[in-house]
Amino acid sequence: MNILVCLKQVPDTQKVKIDPERNTLIRKGVPSITNPLDESALELALEVRSITGGKITVLTMGIPDSEEILRDGLSLGADGAYLLTHRDFAGADTLATSYTLSMAIKELGGFDLLLFGKQAIDGDTAQVGPEVAGHLGIPVVTFVTNVQKTAKDIIVVERMIENGKEIVEAEYPVLLTVVKAAQRLRIPTLEGMIKSFDIPVHRLGVQDIGADSSRCGLKGSPTRVKKIFSPKMNSKVKFIEGSIDEKAKKFISIVRGI
Amino acid sequence: MEEHKSGIYDVTPQSDGMKVVHGEETIRRDYSDYLKDESNIEGENVQSLFFPRTINNIAWIMNEACGNRKKVTVSGGRTGICAGAVPGAGGYLLSLEKMARILGVEISSGEYSLKAECGIRLSELSSRVKSKDFGIESVVPTEISRSRTSYFYPPDPTETTATLGGTVATNASGARTLFYGPTRNYVVGIEVILSTGELLKLKRGEVPAENGFFRVQKERGRPLIIPTPSYEMPKTKHSAGLYSKKSMDLIDLFIGSEGILGIIVNVTIRLIEEPHRFFGGVVFFQEEYYAVDFVYRVRKGMARPLAVEYFDKDALALLEGTRKSQGPVSEIPEIPVCSAAVYFESAVFRDEKPEGDNLKAEFLKWKKLIEEAGGDPQSAWAVLNKRDMMRLKALRHAVPESVNKIIAQKKLKDGRIHKVGTDIAVPDEHLKEIMKFYRELLEAERIASVIFGHIGNNHLHVNMIPDNYDELVRAKELYRRFAGKAVSLGGTVSAEHGIGKLKKDYLAILYPQNAIDEMKAIKDTIDPLNILNPGNVI
């Protein structure tokens, strides 16, 4: 089984602040981590591989520093790692990101199972997984909670639906987006950690994956962020005054506004 | 930072903006959290609970206390486990949680220091230091704000919600104390409100012991003369009773004094450069003996341990048992079958290249030690990223937490039952002997227990979990025997938890009466009315 896991480096907090002068996010001093749901995807990949055998490749797109999360993947037992990093990739929205990832995936070739975290804790879009599947023209199963069965030609997974779950069977290649797993990501073994330092992280640019640079990064992004702002104008608590009735009514109106 | 000259100053008493709650019943009903700490001991009723916001507030409270002959108990994060912050008598209770600002940062002769109010939590402090975001009230020198170097404050007590003032008052330790030493080593200045309401400013190096006395100038009037202690402390990690050393500094008398000499209101700490990269791991051993042997090998070997921590098989079983209750253990993969586990932490330092080769070389050193000690690098865990480090930290924290949960249930059966947890350390060469002693006695008495903690410092916590009152009595007797043994080996009865209100009996095992009398004499000089933190230490 040839498995791909896509990882994203994200800030280790959701409490980010906006620089009021430049209207950009303040990233200084905020450490980076692997997106937690991507870790679930990686854990799932490791479980599948322990049954089926085969190889796991980890892939990310980001700044050179994103190599760290690939290294973490290698220490857990991934067999290969690729980092898409190039100035033309910067500023990508989900369409451009998924295009770039899909071009890399085509270039690397031969994956049976492609695993993504359902969404990242910074963008919260949950779009990149399905969009990559769209670019590749392969089926996608979203909101996967676990793998029930793997066989030579098919995989059976459980996924969430609005009010319950469903069991889905798919042939390879298939792309899964993974929600928080019951089993937490394992911890690397000392042996695995030591081995991982000998595995290179390959860097890929626009030419390496045969991508059309006008479809990558900011140039390839149909959406534009026009403005960012804090939802709370001040961090001060707003006290609800008045009679018990008024307080109850106001409570309900706040809850409805959410 | 403000001018900082050692001496005693008058403070104008004021009471503006301070919250006060009056009434024993009201406090017991609505503020019961403030009457206990992590020891789970319920304190005495107090008449007033104060939340001071300024030094002036505290000076005013102390004046009131002196005038009305009220006892004063001081509390910070209430994370202590010897009931130091629990009211030992009625009177006033002060929670310093509202005094949590950073007052300034500076660099002088290459040393980076930070001054903060006592109530700041260590978690808040460390994240502010990390992000160099000190709040609007302080001007940050450009050498700090522009520099790419990251700094940190090394003391790492398990409870990160502890306050800075509390950790200074108790000279708190953590896992990394093995390498970095306790809180004391990082305190360069303190400001203390004395029982008289006067403010004592102390800077390290400015008030040394001379001819058996400390002499400290007052703003006006005659100087305060404090006798210096003369007893000898154990040569281990140690935090029991007042500090005593030849040619010591007055600041060290206050650090670790558990509040009996004054209220530490501001603290200036030294920050140091953070290593490039922390890393660590957990090794699982089939025999306890191998684990202890591993610790001896680590000391002699080439690896550089910052922390070496122990989990015995009962501690591991306890952790697995709490997995289902979705605590922090649920964040951890299944623990391999074994009889003992050792957590280690190390780092690649600033002057070394952070590249993979270097890290690999460091991990290889550990691998060699593990193999020599009969451990298995295939099953050992290795952690390099922050999140995994945090997961293992949570795992260590979960042991005492889980014990407390079990004790709480036993308490329902018999209210007299409480945890009997030791805090004993011995010199390096006696680790094997004390370990053997613990095992023999615990097996002979058949009392459920877990052993965990700072094995690198020969400082293991034996937590006994009595099932009934009879076992409680026997457990306490065991504790006394453990303490006696440790003292006979040149060890201490309390390496980090302090004495508080619960461990005074053990202080008497450690020190002869004349040492305790010296402590009392010091207390009488500084707090003649015996107002501050009644019941602590002596």
Place this chain on the structure above:
Amino acid sequence: MEYKNIWVLVEKQNEGIHPVVFELLSKGRSLKEALGERLIAVFFGKLKDRDKAELERYGAEEILAIHIDEGMDENHELLAELACMAVEEERPQIILAGATINGRTLMPLIAVQLKTGLTADCTELRIDKDREILLQTRPAFGGNIMATIECADSKPQMATVRPHVFKMKKTRDPVKAKVKSKRYSPVMRRTVRVLETIAQEEKMDITRTDIIVSGGRGLGKADGFELIGELSRKLGGMVGASRGAVDLGWISHAHQVGQTGRTVSPKLYVACGISGAVQHLAGMKGSETIIAINEDPDATIFEAADYGIVGDLYDIIPRILKEMESSGRA
């Protein structure tokens, strides 16, 4: 042909239509007025009279009924294929769908095929009248940041919106919607098969809910959690608790929020009778909106809260429950 009109994709729920569709139609009415265009519901499968009437009631002026074979209406690849074929023909300016699990799977597949932008989980939609484009506002970083996004040079403009974001409002002057039936024969691509569907009660996991109502020691008694439970049920959420309440044995540890319990970041966190120990705050400060109810105006919990109600929770919560009953769904 020019891109024109607003589409709302109709998602089914049980035998009827998912309420989010009516919320989107309600919002869609104001958007289409700003643009001077038409509001169109896109329905996959056999349109029943009842469905049609309901869509009309919320302002659909036209219904595009796209044929799909029986039992295939949860096949996302096929739905996307059909939707794209319809877009090629009809050229909508805007496509909206619910940010449900289905919507969040289907919409990206459509967007990729059309090579256009998609904005997920919008909380506000507005028309920039001068440029005739859709301004889409959405939270990121778990709601700590809001971003306004536009897709000016690419059509259609696509967005998903979570249930309960927009109010459901019937139109005062419903029109008879013209039904346009479509039948396409897409090349069937390889897809997945649903083997089994299991409706189930979610296992209690407070990290997986959007709404948490938590109780603390301030409840004063174990029974207090009955009231907390009732409020959380009414809001469609779960019950949380502080360590104090758990330690007292009032509720099981599975409910505990905080450093030794679970870390949660729901959209709404209601803290009742919780003083706000830092350990608790550490576990819930990532919540999008925090409402605290406490008798003590100085309780630390108010420092973390967005809204504070000072008062006795035994007065306030029953009043909230009563008020919710008399005014319908919250």
